[in-house]
Amino acid sequence: MKMNMKKIVALALVMIVAFTFGACGGADTNKDADQKPVYKVAMEPTFPPFDTTDKQTGELTGFDVDMMEAIAEDQGFELKWENMSFDGLIPALQAGNIDIIASGMNASDDRREQVDFSDTYYDSGLVVAVKKGNTTITSLGAITADMKVGGQIGTTGADLCQKLQTEGKVKEAKIYNGLDVAVMDLQNGTIDALINDLPVTKAYIDAQPGTIQIVGDVLNAEAYGIAVKKGNQELLDKINAGMKNIKDSGKFDELYAKWFE
Structure with missing residues (x-):
């Protein structure tokens, strides 16, 4: 009887541990270890100086990368960058495969019917x-x-x-x-x-x-803007607030000088 009880307790402990790890594995994938939201942001990197690739590291870089990273730091979220063809950006955003487009995109009237744009940042x-x-x-x-x-x-x-x-x-x-x-x-x-x-x-x-x-x-x-999925007002508000803050702080001008002057 004692052995059976020990087996039951052991089995229960195993189930608890398995459930705990399973729950951890299914946690919000949009958060990192510090519990900051993580957003997927995409660009087409043959559009310098806005969007390009570092020749030494192979990583995505450019004005849009630096600007979005500064906005993310200001607003307390993280970014995961992805490389996509330009014509695939809006469909990916609409499908929910990415959260943000930062790719020197003209915020035209036609595109505004498909996605929501931030305040524009470059004419x-x-x-x-x-x-x-x-x-x-x-x-x-x-x-x-x-x-x-x-x-x-x-x-x-x-x-x-x-x-x-x-x-x-x-x-x-x-x-x-x-x-x-x-x-x-x-x-x-x-x-x-x-x-x-x-x-x-x-x-x-x-x-x-x-x-x-x-x-x-x-x-x-033309005026460039950052795009999010239609109706994603929470993320759009974060981007606009972050953009305003980095402009007010002088960070935007610093990045502009780095890439355009």
């Missing part, structure tokens, strides 16, 4: 880039119907390229998953012009001087 615009020394294309209007233009998938630059093709104003609109490949094709003559955001195009020119050049005027105004 930009589109420009036309050509191979260095090209004197034929001097502006958007100088692009002719026998030419090929390129843009990055999911961007307003790509939208404009496709519009030009639909209207018969270019021979082909070539849309790229990564902007780095588009710049290479511009350099080797696969496309005649590249339509892309001004600061990113400048970053490529600074990194590879003497290869491509900007022609004409800035085409249209």
Whole structure:
């Protein structure tokens, strides 16, 4: 009888321990050891200086990374960064696979119908880039119907390229998953012009001087924002509060100077 009771007690202890560990394993995966919320944030890293990859470490870096990390520190949460194609960002957010998009994304009216945006943090615009020394294309209007233009998938630059093709104003609109490949094709003559955001195009020119050049005027105004899933007001409020605080403290200007000056 005593042995049976010991077995029962031992079995009960095993069940308690198993339940305890099982409960720990099923704990909120959005919290780290310090019980800080952890949010998945994604970017497409061929959009410098906003989104790029550190050549030495292979880790995601750029203005968006530094800005979001500063916001996270201010608001007491952690970030888990993921690399995605640009056209996959919004679908991933809508599906709940990620919590935040921080990828130099234009907070356009069309996108606002799909996701919620933070207060915008950078004003930009589109420009036309050509191979260095090209004197034929001097502006958007100088692009002719026998030419090929390129843009990055999911961007307003790509939208404009496709519009030009639909209207018969270019021979082909070539849309790229990564902007780095588009710049290479511009350099080797696969496309005649590249339509892309001004600061990113400048970053490529600074990194590879003497290869491509900007022609004409800035085409249209854009404003970048951080995106969250529709209705996620709690997270949006955290991001906006953190952004305001890092701007008030001077941290935002410090990061801006690091990446743009």
